[in-house]
Amino acid sequence: MTSEPAPEGSEDHPDDDPINDYERLTAPADGVPDVVDTPEGLAACVAALAAGTGPVAVDAERASGYRYGQRAYLIQLRRAGSGTWLVDPIPFDDLTDLDAALADAEWVLHAATQDIPCLADVGMRPRRLFDTELGARLAGLPRVGLSAVLEYYLGITLAKEHSAVDWSTRPLPEPWLLYAALDVELLVALRDRMERDLLEQGKAEWARQEFEALTTFTGPPGPDDPDAWRRTSGLHRLRSARQLAALRELWLARDAIARERDVSTVRVLPDATLVDLAHRLPRQASALPSARPERSRSRQRRAEQGLLRHQRTWLTAIRTAVELPEDELPAPARRDAPPPPRAWADRDPEAAERLVQVREALAGLSARVDVPVENLMSPDTVRRVLWRPPQDRSVAGVDAACAELGARAWQRELVVPLLVASLDPPG
Incomplete structure (x- = not known):
């Protein structure tokens, strides 16, 4: 299979109609709805979606790389008979009423593993789902991003200018909201075309089993997990228990700073710099900077600023690790997994x-x-x-x-x- 339009007269294109040019979708058919951020607005949203029919398209926007954690800062939903809704989850304790309204509906998501954890954090979890990214993999598409899959099945390409913005910004700019609404505009139509393709290929049951497994997906443990520091990128460079102790203390110190400031941990100090400190165990402020540069100028600048701004914190963490008794050093990671x-x-x-x-x-x-x-x-x-x-x-x-x-x-x-x-x- 390819993601290119079929030549005229071809019978292989899943739409059965020749598409020579992709249509660029730049705005939702019904316009951009207002953001739901009041109890009254949420009640109206819940009622409308409960009265809708068929599957519900669901997407979530996070502020990865900007804010602490992976919480959702905008949730988009669209269902036949109810239209599109953009919900700001931040003003609400949870969205369990919205979840209850959709309990019997199949949820259609693209790359569900990215969104399920942050949706679960606000009390929303699909009982049935259809993942158009995973479905595209099973169908044999060479490119499985949302735009590519829409091009293949519907002959439509999406504007994707705002995928990496800081979604914690308030108020959210109108162009960002337009982008967010487009993400769910065609998900259900895409699901229907993809299901037909999977049926024709004899893979519908494979997809059903995969989607059922996703309903219990939880994602990796959060930062409160006592072994979360062991997932630091580059940890394999550390050979001694003392170095592991230093990484643990540095990781905990960085996490506390990031949590207090509500920023991404990498904006405090990148992983590579954290591991470098644990490896070298510098004891003076002048020795904190490393001769190993970060992979990009922006990361290098961030590392230099983080080392300078919180130098006392890093030195304290290292000192704590150096002075730990032997019996309090962390044990090596369990090696129940096969070697590389x-x-x-x-x-x-x-x-x-x-x-x-x-x-x-x-x-x-x-x-x-x-x-x-x-x-x-x-x-x-x-x-x-x-x-x-x-x-x-x-x-x-x-x-x-x-x-x-x-x-x-x-x-x-x-x-x-x-x-x-x-x-x-x-x-």
């Missing part, structure tokens, strides 16, 4: 051989069914089974191991035979 594939040949040549064999088989399967390899089965699941195979290496035993790791039935039906073929004969 590049290390398999040295540590377990037989496992490395299995991995090469399965990778080749998965590439062939991906080409045959027109689904990306990573969607056939989670690479982590594949590696875990191949690194430490189950005691029962039969189809049933491997199937059970994959199911325990979260693989869906359709994935196991396709992939388990490839895994079993790479293992030693049972018994």
Whole structure:
């Protein structure tokens, strides 16, 4: 499949009609609605959406890179019979009334894993959903961004000028609201065309299983998780328990600053600089700057400003780590996951051989069914089974191991035979 319009006379385009030029959608058909930010407005929104029919298109805008955490700063909804609604969640304690109004509706989202956690934070969670980004992957589209998928199925391209703005800005500028409304304008129509394509390809059941699994998706643990600091990018550079302790203290100090100022943690100090401090353990202010520059000028400038503005905080965190008794140092991370594939040949040549064999088989399967390899089965699941195979290496035993790791039935039906073929004969 391609994302280009079909040539005239082609019968392969999912719309069945030749589309030679993409139509650019620049404004919602019904105009840009007012933002809902009062109890009265929310009550009207809830009533209208409850009275609507069919699936409801849902999207959320965050202020990633600007504000602390991943909360939603605008929620967009559109449903037949009720129109489009733009809800500001900030003035409300929660949106559970809105969630209740949509309890029986199928939610249509694009890249649902990005929005489900922040929607759950305000009391909204889909019971049924259709993810047009994941659906596009299963349908074999080479590009799965919303604009690309709309181009393929509807021959329409969206203006995307405001995707990376600070959505915590108040009041929200009119052009941003227009962009936000466009994101849900055609989601339900897109869902219908995509469902037809998945049915024709024999993949509708695959999609149903994937979408059902997403209804219980929670996302990664939040910053209050005691091991959240272990997800710092670049942590693998740290070898000693003392360095890990320094990273933990520095991470906690940075998180406290970011939380108090309500800014993104990377705006306080980038991860790379945090890891560099933990690695070097400087004890004086003059030694805080590193000879290792950040990846971009903006990150480098941010790092320099963060080191200078909070230098006493960083030095205190490092001193705390240096002075910790040995029995209070953090333990190394649990190594229940397989090592990086590049290390398999040295540590377990037989496992490395299995991995090469399965990778080749998965590439062939991906080409045959027109689904990306990573969607056939989670690479982590594949590696875990191949690194430490189950005691029962039969189809049933491997199937059970994959199911325990979260693989869906359709994935196991396709992939388990490839895994079993790479293992030693049972018994």
